[in-house]
Amino acid sequence: MTSAALGKDLIGLEHLTPAQLELILDTAEPFKEVSERPIKKVPALRGKTIVNLFFEPSTRTRISFEFAEKRLSADTVNVSPQGSSVSKGETLVDTARNLEAMRIDMVVIRHGASGAAQFLGSRIRSNVINAGDGKHEHPTQALLDMLTLRDHFGRLAGLKVAICGDILHSRVARSNIWGLLKLGAQVGVCGPATLLPRNIEALGVAVLPRIEDAIQWADALNVLRLQLERMQTGFIPSLREYNRVFGVTSERLARAPKDLLILHPGPMNRGVEIDSDVADGPHSVILPQVTNGVAVRMAVLYLLAGGAPDWAQAAGRGEDH
């Protein structure tokens, strides 16, 4: 299956055009309303079979995709390595080919290896959606962040967004940087030097060495989860020190020149990268992000499934097909 609008797969935001990014965000808008209906289901993907292939633990992304799929009336299957042939040593591509032989239409994949989604997309006919691959990209998370920012500010162009925390290991940061820059936002990154990739400035972002700098500069802070599982190898001295130096606290935010919008992709380490009173405070849009996640994923699924009917143009002229 191919879609003229987005291409066959959604691997990342790096190679999408600004028009494609706007198309996804614009398509997500009416999908928000579907989730508000008494019957939260439309038949747009009736008859489609979608496999959620999650090789890494995930709660919200997997559930968000599953809600999006079910609200579009697709049939869904969840596959995890435990209890599947992957645990017996089957390769990724063999797993996908076997699933495809059962006549599936789409694969949503999360994998610990950067490039896994691209690898899969180039080897199977089904549409592939990247739900996070290693340290590479997490496009739907960035899209839902962008939608949340656009909802709040009414625009992305000219907005200053500081991404704070572990940029080095973050696929969310990469997708956000590419997506936001393409739509005209300014992006700053803030975190310990050990957690900033070398030459990150080459991507066109500002480096903000201290969290206080980010708070002074930005309109919105996207606070990343400190990946505790990666912190055993000496990237930071201690979680307590990280909170003391880089934690987003209400005391620090009180010194901001304006109210900052607070985003976080979750799951949060409360008391580490973000304090509870900020996460639950009036400027936090962490829960609206989750709501927007379903709408964005519905939009992506719909667009990749070929939801670009000719009659839409005809309808604009007053035709009934």
Next chain:
Amino acid sequence: MPTRTLLLDDRAIGRALARMASEIVERCHGTEDLVLVGIQRRGVELASRLTGLIGQGEGAAVPVGKLDITLYRDDLQTVGPRPVVGETSLPDLDGKTVVIVDDVLYTGRTVRAALDECADFGRPRRILLCVLIDRGGRELPIQADISGASVTTTAGDRVDVFVSELDGRDAVELVR
């Protein structure tokens, strides 16, 4: 080079809408429990005008809703250049007489989708279909209850409806 033939000008559309508004009131025995629902996009403008005309004649405000049937189409595989999913916002439909308003009635697939979508939002007591122009060519057994005009067309024809709110003028044209 396709030729354009004017089927209805602004005055003819005005007369048709006035007649359709009266017919709605007559067929529904007044305006009690009446709801008008326009199909995106031009159906919405027409429904809005019809509620205005009914309001003038009857002195009653009739609720009006918008229905976007994009996600209820049965032809998603028809890949085109750009999908357009519009807004759906409906008043309470339970127990109401719902008049679905659209600009053109052709194959009937839009109306089928609209009926499905209405059923997801509530349980109307009765549903009527009101269209500005019926061009024939049905692929489903669907008939308008109230129509402004009818024209016989062939499959290659197109009927363009223009409304001043969106297009700056009122007209119905046959493109052949």
